[in-house]
Amino acid sequence: MNGLVPAEGTPLLIGGKLIPGGSGVFATINPATEEVLGYAADASAADMAAAIAAARTAFDETEWSRDPALRARCLRQLRDVLGEHLEDLRAITIAEAGAPLMLTSGPQLEGPIADLSYAADLAENYTWETDLGTRDLMGVASHRVIRREAVGVVGAITPWNFPHQINLAKLGPALAAGNTVVLKPAPDTPWCAAVLGPLIAEHTDFPAGVINIVTSSDHGLGAQLVQDPRVDMITFTGSTRTGRSVLVDASATLKRTFLELGGKSAAIVLDDADIAAAAAYTAFTVAVHAGQGCALTTRLLVPRESYDAAVTAAAGTLRGLAAGDPAQAGTVCGPLISERQRARVERYLEIARDEGGRIEVGGGRPADRERGFFIEPTLISGLDNTATVAQEEIFGPVLVVIAHDGDDDAIRLANASPYGLSGSVWGTDPDRIERVVAGVRTGTLSVNGGLWYHADAPFGGYKQSGIGREMGVAGFEEYLETKLIATPA
Template sequence: MGTDAKGAGVVKRLLIDGKLVEAGRTYPSYAPATGEVFGHAPDAGVAEAEAAVAAARRAFDATDWAGDRELRVRCLDQLHQALVDHKEELRELTIAEAGASRMLTHGNQLEAPIKIVRYYADLLRTYPLSEELGEIEERGQRHRRWIEKEAGGVVAAILPYNYPNQLALAKLAPALAAGCTVVLKAAPDTPLVTLALGELIAEHTDIPPGVVNVLSSAEVAVGEALTTHPDVDIVSFTGSTQVGRQIMAAASGTLKRVFLELGGKSAMIVLDDADFDAAAMFAAFTICSHAGQGCALTTRLLVPRESHDEITAKVAASMERVKYGDPGDPATYMGPLISEKQRDKVHGMVQRAVEAGATLVTGGKKVDPGYFYRPTLLANVDPDSEIAQSEVFGPVLAVIPYTDEEDAVRIANNSIFGLSGAVHGRDQERALRVARRIRTGTFSINGGNYFAPDAPFGGYKQSGLGREMGVQGLEEFLQIKTLAAVVA
């Protein structure tokens, strides 16, 4: 980890056209566990964004990258090895800058994302880039027809702050496997983690200049430049639904392909035959994972009306056992929120929920120093209220009573979102029947884990467009060309 001459903490550089460069100015990155400046990132402007797009365009149009499968496999192998070799440096950086708990870095914050690169390197070795459609006879001649799958072009990949390694690699690895070139824009709150990835690419792989460019910026104009640039063919964005709508509108000017992984307000349904103790613990610890800063977390807990108080008490008891604090401590389960601004947003929503009639069972308090917020449980929540309809992005669980199974399904589907969900019940067939009625892109039955490199991830409704990871994640970055030739 580099420090500047004044000892101001970690300092990283942009990657543009194969060179690690500084910008004319920097901005601070804060450690959310302390609220103190952790390091400084280059504050790229529109000029740097345009230079990065130009480099990506040249690399796509004027080099063999898109057509050389062997080169792409070798480079992905090298990237995977570099990530493995520098895993501990990345771990400490992720803990410090993202506020991720150390135990989470052994899963979806770091080690699981590294496996995504391995998955796409292996998939590229065997994935069929052509498909025969067979011959037909037309006008007295035989015609051979086939499909070829080609790289989609220049990709602008725009990241949020919550899982910087996961989201960067879930975009970058399949894009590179497909033969695309990429401009990767870090989240303003976690720039150093993403810039570190750029440094590994520059220093430890044979990825040609311009194929991967990595930017950090506090300027909204940089994101706007990437989403509207005529030389960008595909926009891959993860973030809020509100910003996703803006990106989709901006991309329409040049009819770019758009992948959007957006917000969620997922419901966990506890059926009347469920193991209430297991379900309560699952619900409590899920909402506290990464301080609730996950779009697919189940933030609404739907419980039988007659068991509302019993289950609420069990969830509250489990929440009291959640250890929060220093994310570097191996025993810590939950770290801080990313910023004071985010903590204020979460606290404001909790206060409004109580004013609207919800019962505050536990939590609802800020904890200093840093940006910590106590695990919070709200009961007797109106399913149409703000806290039940809007994404909180904090450790806040809303308990909603339902009358019967039909009512539970109706409430679960009563959302503009459709990213994930869960159901708990001892009758597996009944639980599966309920799962199939919920309009979401992913779903967990009795704690089943759907999140892995080979499993497509994405949402229904306003939770987004397209899929990330799996074979489908690769195909987001491919174009289909249909060819025909007269058979001699």
């Protein structure tokens, strides 16, 4: 497809070497056209075992974990070489992930690359030791120091929806902290991860085995990575259902586990807000990248007396956001990632109809798209918060409008969910806004359109939306152990 992808397909990166997959190759598909883009190495169980062994050796036998200056230099080299191939990476991201062109200037590509600078800076500037001073215990005076050290070998399992953002949000902090990594990306977007391999091997000073990239069509390799006792930590982003399986598998060796899982986030509109503006904004965001974002607000909670006005505003916005070619500059809603995902969304739309929901806009495949896994941006009204589409994560461009009866009821409805990943609040009274912010149990909250995404901002959820935080200092410290050292004073 371009200079980053060899004609025979992308290779694995194991132990510093670019190698073919033990199970041959598998195809990667353009979700906007349903055409085969090319091929990626299909790793075998033996390949995964070799990658884990390489990461273990690199952690145990090199100075990587004890040399923050080297780590910072390598991360900046990776940032720079990715920047040099930005347009090739942009083309791959649009074609393989179906990401709209507009998003590649932000969280789909350029943002995550720039965020490597933050990880490099942390490696150089983090306080690795803290002096606790001297204390006496039973007549013995001891001087104590707290030291932060790398966890060890990290297994990173990532999804397909924001591949660069999630891959680099795991690689950057984990490597900056001194860990070695085995990256297992989703089978739907292997190229977005695999193209890093040659750039790392040929243009950076990462020691062999510090980063290993294992693409595979076999989901069982992810379980193998989690279960292997040589792996000290798992960082996983994906569905809550799969996250439960990861947690069970990790429990056998009691390895540290970070989970960033699903969401069914609520946009709460108070009665003193600009109802139309809040509804329109929320509708716009749910159409972005065909709704394939775990932190998108997919429940719109509006005052009962303003329900019809909110529906009208949201419907008007969604009508103007037709699903289209992600390579076109004006496209907001591209395709879903696969036929499987489109069928999932269609099933939820049928459930909504069966439960008495009204499809105000959308509700099916766009008439002008004969190929591609497209679904029209869809607005559902007439349901309450107990409806299936109000409780379960759909992962498509689908917004449900729900009436509330005041601030307390809005908080109750927002919290009446197994998830707690994100959300938003719209209003004008600062005291009322603060009360809602304090009352909603969720990991991130936007107030009147404020943007929370940045490298220095921790991201994660409450309840079944996950365990731990990614990004920011809190995310960096997920990859660290704490050691207390006491010596005679």
